[in-house]
Amino acid sequence: MNPAEVRVRLADAATALAGRVLDALRGAGAVGLVDYMDACPDEATALGAVRLLGADLFAPQLVADRLLDAREAAVVAESFGTYPPVIGASSEEQRVAAWRDWAAVRLLALFYGPEPDAAGVAPPDNAAAVLGRVEQWPLWSAAVARLSPLALPEVGGPVVAAVVAEPLALTRGASRAVLRRDYPTAARLARWTALLAHLGVELPLDPAPLVEHVRLRVGAEPRLLLDLAVARLLLGSEAV
Amino acid sequence: MSAQTVVRPVATPEEQAVLHELMAEPEAAISDAPLYSPQSAGLLLLGLLLSPEVPKEPKDK
Numbered sequence: 001m002n003p004a005e006v007r008v009r010l011a012d013a014a015t016a017l018a019g020r021v022l023d024a025l026r027g028a029g030a031v032g033l034v035d036y037m038d039a040c041p042d043e044a045t046a047l048g049a050v051r052l053l054g055a056d057l058f059a060p061q062l063v064a065d066r067l068l069d070a071r072e073a074a075v076v077a078e079s080f081g082t083y084p085p086v087i088g089a090s091s092e093e094q095r096v097a098a099w100r101d102w103a104a105v106r107l108l109a110l111f112y113g114p115e116p117d118a119a120g121v122a123p124p125d126n127a128a129a130v131l132g133r134v135e136q137w138p139l140w141s142a143a144v145a146r147l148s149p150l151a152l153p154e155v156g157g158p159v160v161a162a163v164v165a166e167p168l169a170l171t172r173g174a175s176r177a178v179l180r181r182d183y184p185t186a187a188r189l190a191r192w193t194a195l196l197a198h199l200g201v202e203l204p205l206d207p208a209p210l211v212e213h214v215r216l217r218v219g220a221e222p223r224l225l226l227d228l229a230v231a232r233l234l235l236g237s238e239a240v
Numbered sequence: 241m242s243a244q245t246v247v248r249p250v251a252t253p254e255e256q257a258v259l260h261e262l263m264a265e266p267e268a269a270i271s272d273a274p275l276y277s278p279q280s281a282g283l284l285l286l287g288l289l290l291s292p293e294v295p296k297e298p299k300d301k
Contacts, residue, residue, distance in 0.1 A: 006258045014262070044249035048259050083251045083259055093257075096264035142267040181272035184265070 013040060013049035018222035021053065024060040025229045026239075031060060033072035043082075050079040054104035055149040056226060061111065062152050063233040073112040076104065095130040096146045099159055103150045110154060127162035134162075134169050141173020141189060148188035148227055151195040153234070163192055164201055171204045178213065186214045187224045187231075194231035208235050 001009075017036055024031045033050070040046035050057065057076060060066035068076075085105075086098040102124055124130065131143045150159050163170060174193055177186035193207040211231045218224045232239075251259070 003254055003258050006255050007262065010255075010258060010262055044251055044255070047249070048251065048255065051259060052262055054263075078248065081248050081250075083256055086260070091260075093260040093264040097260040100263055145267065146264050177267065179271075179273050180268065182268035185267040 009042070009045050010048045010052065013042075013045045014052040015222050016040075017046075017049045017053050018056070018226045021056055021059060022222050022226045022229055024066055025064050025226070025233065027064075030066065031057065031068060031072065033057070033068065033075050037075055047075075047079040047082040050076055051083045051101070051104075053149075054100045055107055055152055055155060056230075057104070058107040058111070059152060059226070059230050062107075062154055063230055068111070070112065073108060076108055080105075089124065092130075095124065096143075098124045099130055099147055100149050102157070103152075103155050106155060106157070107152075127158040130159065131162055134166050137169040137172050138176060140166075140169055141176070142185065144170060144173065144192055145177070145185045145188035148191050151188075151192045152230065153195070153198065160195075164196060164199060167196055167201050167203050170196065174210060175205070178210070181217075183214055183218045184221075184224055186210075187218050187227045190214050191227045191231040191234075194234040198234040207231070211235065 017033075020031050020033075020036060023029075037043070037046050040049075057068065057072075061068055080101070085101045086094045089095040089098045130147070132140050134140050144163055147159055150157070151163075170189065170192055174186060174189035177183075177189055190207065190211045193203060193205070193210060196203055197207045211228055215225075215228045215232075218228065
């Protein structure tokens with residue numbers, strides 16, 4: 001299978017899985033990760049989608065108190081067996097992947113205890129290596145957007161601490177994304193602004209109208225709607 | 241006694257690279273922002289000044 005074909009299959013599988021997580025956030029029951037695995041014809045692609053969603057699979061548990069069951073947690077751990085975790089990241093993509101894996105494993109360990117399959121995920125080195133210099137806030141905020149699955153309560157760690165320390169750069173980046181009409185990036189940064197508001201950080205802009213503005217323009221892509229649903233729940237909205 | 245071994249698929253390096261690319265989706269390369277273009281105001285004004293006069297009703301009718 002050529003890389004373009006793999007890309008389409010993984011993206012489609014992740015979109016379907018994001019739709020399930022979004023439904024769980026909206027109160028339609030559990031994520032149904034085991035059903036999803038059974039229904040997907042290609043196990044490796046389905047496990048890739050699980051890796052792609054990563055920490056977002058725990059979003060219903062963290063922001064809406066809807067538990068993944070132990071078998072679903074085992075599927076998350078199994079995905080690290082099929083797609084091995086990044087060790088010694090050398091490119092920007094690998095650094096982002098390493099942090100996203102770290103967040104997923106951290107939540108997995110928090111709720112279910114350490115899993116043997118996921119034990120190889122090393123804690124990435126420091127936040128500056130993946131985010132860059134905050135003085136270059138357009139690049140810095142684009143890197144923050146790529147790490148949007150970390151914008152969940154309980155994840156914590158150096159990246160969240162670095163973003164919490166720079167509300168001005170974050171809101172500049174979010175405003176820039178809205179002005180550029182780059183709504184995928186705007187949705188991811190809006191989620192971060194919602195997390196900061198949830199943590200009691202004072203922001204130079206009100207995240208609620210930002211989230212609403214982006215939500216009306218982002219279309220029907222479930223992965224982006226998932227970012228915005230998490231944002232709305234973090235801001236205390238009842239309906240997502 | 242039977243022994244069962246679960247065979248787990250392992251992604252190829254190419255598949256892993258695609259997964260990492262999808263995780264690190266970059267921001268849009270081209271901005272779609274509406275741009276302020278002050279020179280167009282001048283062009284509109286020039287066009288207005290150079291436009292032919294509105295025809296008048298002939299008096300000796």
